[in-house]
Amino acid sequence: MRKGVTEDKGVLADILxxxxxxxxxxxxxxxxxxxxxxxxxxxxTLFVHSGKRGRKAACLDSGAPLAFSAAVDMELKTSEDNACELGYRFRSVMGRGVPxxxxxxxxxxxxDLITLKYAGRAMPYNEKVLAITGAYAIDMHSATARIKE
Incomplete structure (x- = not known):
């Protein structure tokens, strides 16, 4: 496996x-x-939501395989002398799954899981919006984390 790449579930979970x-x-x-x-x-499993209509929903509803990625701890590396030293330090996850x-x-x-992640607590839902909202589980078939320092 490439340097700085891992399949360690704890590292993946921390980044996500x-x-x-x-x-x-x-x-x-x-x-x-x-x-x-x-x-x-x-x-x-990743959980996402979408309107029930539109391109994203149609793709998710198709059940076709997809890829996903996320990055955290982005930090610019600078150099006064060499363009090849420019870049980023980061931690990321890349993977594939089926919705x-x-x-x-x-x-x-x-x-509820999505609301808890972003609001930090359970909240009520607007029934009209709920009726036009789809929720999806993306079963991760593979995922790796990359740590670039």
Whole structure:
């Protein structure tokens, strides 16, 4: 495995817990596209939400494999003398998975996990918005963390 890359579940969990967004790499008939999403993670599953209509929802509903990434602790490395020394220190996660739409109690649990991550507490939902919101579980089939120092 490449230097600075690990599959250690503890490292993966720490990075995902601290990440503010996950970028989903999706593909449809129009081609590839990448979208940032709010998310929560539990074990080997990412949870995301989306409107029930639109390109992102159609890709997620298709059940087609996707890729995801997140990065934390971004710090610019500078140099006065050599462009090759410019870059970033960071910790990141990259992985692949397959999405599935959630309903009923599973949907509510996913939304609660996402709310807890960002608000730090449970909150009520607007029923009209809930009706047009989809929630998805992305079962991570593989994931690696990279630490660049």
């Amino acid at each position: 817990d601290k990440a503010e967004v996950v970028w989903l790499a999706l593909v449809d008939d129009e081609g590839p596209h990448c979208v940032p999403v709010n998310f929560a993670v539990e074990g080997d 599935r739409r959630l309903t009923g109690d599973e949907k509510m649990r996913a939304l």
